[in-house]
Amino acid sequence: MKNIYELIAPCHFGLEAVLKREIQDLGYEISSVEDGRVAFWGDEEAVAIANVFLRSAERILLKVGAFRAETFDELFEGVKALEWEKFLPADARFWVTKATTVKSRLFSPSDIQSIVKKAIVERLKTVYRVSWFAEDGADYPIRIFLMKDEAVLGLDTTGESLHKRGYRRLTAKAPISETLAAALILLTPWKGDRILVDPFCGSGTFPIEAALMAANAAPGMNRSFLAQTWTNLIPEKKWSDAVEEARDLADFSVETDIQGYDIDGDVIRSARENARLAGVDHLIHFQRRPVSELSHAKKYGFVITNPPYGERIEEREHLPELYREIGQAFARLDSWSEYVITAYDQAEYYIGRKADKNRKIYNGMIRTYFYQFQGPRPPKRGTGSEH
Ligand SMILES: C[S@@+](CC[C@H](N)C(=O)[O-])C[C@H]1O[C@@H](n2cnc3c(N)ncnc32)[C@H](O)[C@@H]1O
Numbered sequence: 001m002k003n004i005y006e007l008i009a010p011c012h013f014g015l016e017a018v019l020k021r022e023i024q025d026l027g028y029e030i031s032s033v034e035d036g037r038v039a040f041w042g043d044e045e046a047v048a049i050a051n052v053f054l055r056s057a058e059r060i061l062l063k064v065g066a067f068r069a070e071t072f073d074e075l076f077e078g079v080k081a082l083e084w085e086k087f088l089p090a091d092a093r094f095w096v097t098k099a100t101t102v103k104s105r106l107f108s109p110s111d112i113q114s115i116v117k118k119a120i121v122e123r124l125k126t127v128y129r130v131s132w133f134a135e136d137g138a139d140y141p142i143r144i145f146l147m148k149d150e151a152v153l154g155l156d157t158t159g160e161s162l163h164k165r166g167y168r169r170l171t172a173k174a175p176i177s178e179t180l181a182a183a184l185i186l187l188t189p190w191k192g193d194r195i196l197v198d199p200f201c202g203s204g205t206f207p208i209e210a211a212l213m214a215a216n217a218a219p220g221m222n223r224s225f226l227a228q229t230w231t232n233l234i235p236e237k238k239w240s241d242a243v244e245e246a247r248d249l250a251d252f253s254v255e256t257d258i259q260g261y262d263i264d265g266d267v268i269r270s271a272r273e274n275a276r277l278a279g280v281d282h283l284i285h286f287q288r289r290p291v292s293e294l295s296h297a298k299k300y301g302f303v304i305t306n307p308p309y310g311e312r313i314e315e316r317e318h319l320p321e322l323y324r325e326i327g328q329a330f331a332r333l334d335s336w337s338e339y340v341i342t343a344y345d346q347a348e349y350y351i352g353r354k355a356d357k358n359r360k361i362y363n364g365m366i367r368t369y370f371y372q373f374q375g376p377r378p379p380k381r382g383t384g385s386e387h
Pocket residue numbers: 171172173174175176177199200201202203204205206261262263264267289290291292306307308309322
C-alpha cells in the first residue's frame with residue numbers, strides 16, 4: 001500500500017498562489033495555504049516529483065505531525081507522541097535545523113530546537129530499545145514551525161534550497177533568487193513563444209528561468225536532493241524516474257525570443273556563462289546595453305526586470321535619473337507589458353506612470369513591490385492586423 005504524506009512547500013511571502021497553481025498542475029491536492037507555505041498530499045513519488053519540477057518552492061518538507069504547544073512540557077510530550085520511527089531509522093543522524101515561531105508563547109528557537117531533539121531521542125530509545133544512538137547513517141534535518149501555538153514538524157527532503165538550481169556559479173550584485181524570479185514570471189501572462197527582455201539582467205536569472213520554462217525543462221533536473229539518501233522511505237527509482245520524466249519532457253530545440261541586457265560587460269559575460277551551465281545559452285541573446293538605449297522592433301513583448309533599487313547609498317542619488325530612463329524606454333515600447341520588482345519607493349513617480357497592479361513581495365527581509373504595467377493583448381492570429 002502506498003504511504004500518503006502531507007508535504008509542505010515553503011515559498012516567498014506573497015507568492016503562495018503561484019506555488020499552489022504549480023502544485024495543482026502537477027496533479028496534487030492542496031491541503032492548506034498559509035503565509036509563506038503551501039501544503040499538499042502526495043506519496044513517495046510526489047516527494048521526488050515536487051523537488052525536481054516545482055519552480056517557486058524553496059524546499060519540500062515531509063510532515064511528521066502537528067499539535068498545540070503552549071509550554072515546553074507540551075512541546076516535549078507532543079513531539080514524543082509522534083511516530084518518528086516511521087521516518088527515522090536507528091542509525092539516522094537527526095537535528096532540528098530550524099525553528100520558526102510566529103505569534104506563539106514559545107519563541108526561543110534554541111530552546112525549542114534542543115527540546116524537540118531530546119523528545120525524539122526519548123521516543124526512539126523506547127522504540128529501538130537502545131540507550132544511545134551512533135547517528136552515523138543518513139541525515140534527517142527537522143524543521144518546526146510554531147504558528148499561534150500550533151506546532152508543525154517536518155523533515156527536510158531537499159537539503160540545499162531549491163533556488164540553487166546548479167547553474168548560477170557567477171553572480172552579479174544583488175542577484176534575485178531563482179525561485180523568486182521563476183514565481184514572478186509565472187505571475188505574468190508571458191509564455192515561451194512571446195518576447196521577453198530583461199534590461200537589467202545582472203547574472204541572467206530572469207532570462208535563464210524564462211528559457212527553462214520555454215524549453216519545459218524542470219529546474220531540479222541537474223541537481224541532487226537530500227532525501228535521495230532516505231532509502232528507508234523513498235525507493236531510489238522514484239528519483240531516477242522523476243529525472244527521466246523531466247528529460248523526456250524538456251525540448252531545448254524550441255524557438256524563443258529572450259534577451260538579457262546590462263550596462264556592465266563583466267556582468268553580461270557571467271550571465272552568458274550561467275546560461276551555458278543551465279543548457280539554455282542558445283535560447284537567450286545577451287548584450288551589453290544601457291537601459292537608455294532599450295528599444296525593440298517588435299510589438300507586444302514583455303519586460304520583466306529587477307533594476308537597481310539603491311542597495312548602496314551612493315547608488316540612491318542616481319535612482320531618479322535611472323527610473324526616468326526606464327519610463328522613457330517603456331514609453332517607446334508602447335504595446336508592451338512591463339513588470340518591475342524593486343524596493344525603490346519612488347519607482348512609479350519617476351517612471352512617470354502608475355502601475356495597473358502592484359503586489360507586495362518580501363525578498364528575504366526586504367519589502368519590495370512588483371509593479372505591473374499591462375499593455376494591450378496582441379490581436380488574434382489570422383485577423384491580418386498583427387504587426
Ligand atoms: C539588482 S541588479 C539585477 C540582478 C539580476 N536580476 C540578477 O539576478 O542577477 C541590477 C543590475 O542593473 C545593472 N545596471 C545598472 N544601471 C544600469 C543601466 N543604466 N542600464 C542597464 N543596466 C544597468 C547593474 O549592472 C546590475 O547588474
